[in-house]
Amino acid sequence: xxxxxxxxxxxxxxxxxxxxxxxxxxxxxxxxxxxxxxxxxxxxxxxxxxxxxxxxxxxxxxxxxxxxxxxxxxxxxxxxxxxxxxxxxxxxxxxxxxxxxxxxxxxxxxxxxxxxxxxxxxxxxxxxxxxxxxxxxxxxxxxxxxxxxxxxxxxxxxxxxxxxxxxxxxxxxxxxxxxxxxxxxxxxxxxxx
Amino acid sequence: xxxxxxxxxxxxxxxxxxxxxxxxxxxxxxxxxxxxxxxxxxxxxxxxxxxxxxxxxxxxxxxxxxxxxxxxxxxxxxxxxxxxxxxxxxxxxx
Numbered sequence: 001x002x003x004x005x006x007x008x009x010x011x012x013x014x015x016x017x018x019x020x021x022x023x024x025x026x027x028x029x030x031x032x033x034x035x036x037x038x039x040x041x042x043x044x045x046x047x048x049x050x051x052x053x054x055x056x057x058x059x060x061x062x063x064x065x066x067x068x069x070x071x072x073x074x075x076x077x078x079x080x081x082x083x084x085x086x087x088x089x090x091x092x093x094x095x096x097x098x099x100x101x102x103x104x105x106x107x108x109x110x111x112x113x114x115x116x117x118x119x120x121x122x123x124x125x126x127x128x129x130x131x132x133x134x135x136x137x138x139x140x141x142x143x144x145x146x147x148x149x150x151x152x153x154x155x156x157x158x159x160x161x162x163x164x165x166x167x168x169x170x171x172x173x174x175x176x177x178x179x180x181x182x183x184x185x186x187x188x189x190x191x192x193x
Numbered sequence: 194x195x196x197x198x199x200x201x202x203x204x205x206x207x208x209x210x211x212x213x214x215x216x217x218x219x220x221x222x223x224x225x226x227x228x229x230x231x232x233x234x235x236x237x238x239x240x241x242x243x244x245x246x247x248x249x250x251x252x253x254x255x256x257x258x259x260x261x262x263x264x265x266x267x268x269x270x271x272x273x274x275x276x277x278x279x280x281x282x283x284x285x286x287x
Contacts, residue, residue: 147275154241155278
């Protein structure tokens with residue numbers, strides 16, 4: 001019987017026992033990593049964005065040290081690359097891409113969407129960002145300069161979007177529900193439904 | 194390798210290591226030989242070009258360098274900017 005014919009749980013258990021016997025990694029470490037990976041989702045990044053919108057001190061920390069700001073909200077960053085945060089303003093809009101592969105701030109946004117990894121997005125985001133944004137229905141004033149962040153090396157980048165108008169007095173929880181992964185990549189901007 | 198400060202004008206080396214053999218390069222082709230402005234230091238990291246081949250990897254400074262799209266692709270309309278993470282080993286001060 002070939003290993004492919006065994007149930008995947010048995011293959012996984014066999015692999016774990018070999019790794020453990022060789023002293024490379026324990027079962028506990030593997031299961032902790034699985035739990036951390038499953039917790040990572042855009043809701044984590046959205047919590048950070050919402051807090052930055054209501055708390056100026058947190059906003060300053062987020063822009064200075066994204067990793068520390070994530071940890072402050074109990075997001076596990078151990079083993080993750082350093083997190084950088086690009087702040088949108090009325091004058092500058094950021095769009096994140098990885099032209100070389102698919103670098104993505106997984107710890108705070110989860111798995112990258114399929115199109116983020118596509119050759120078309122990676123090639124076009126740097127050449128024609130306004131054209132890409134238009135296809136997402138995102139039209140920015142001509143006076144807003146677009147800054148494409150090519151995530152080429154050791155950092156991972158997310159966007160701190162502008163807080164939408166007419167959200168005065170909203171709670172962090174309510175604000176967080178407005179923020180999508182696409183807003184933190186920069187192809188869209190958060191809107192009040 | 195010079196220490197570079199924010200605001201420094203830099204040129205990315207016009208080099209194609211991938212033409213000389215197996216290589217792992219984190220410098221996009223579209224910035225090689227182009228001029229930009231260093232905007233911030235991002236700290237120090239081990240050279241991925243060596244890490245990828247399990248070679249001893251020296252620590253390199255990593256910088257954020259801002260390019261005008263018209264300096265990368267002269268036909269770009271309208272204008273925008275591209276911000277790229279680049280290792281000091283790829284940069285020449287102007």
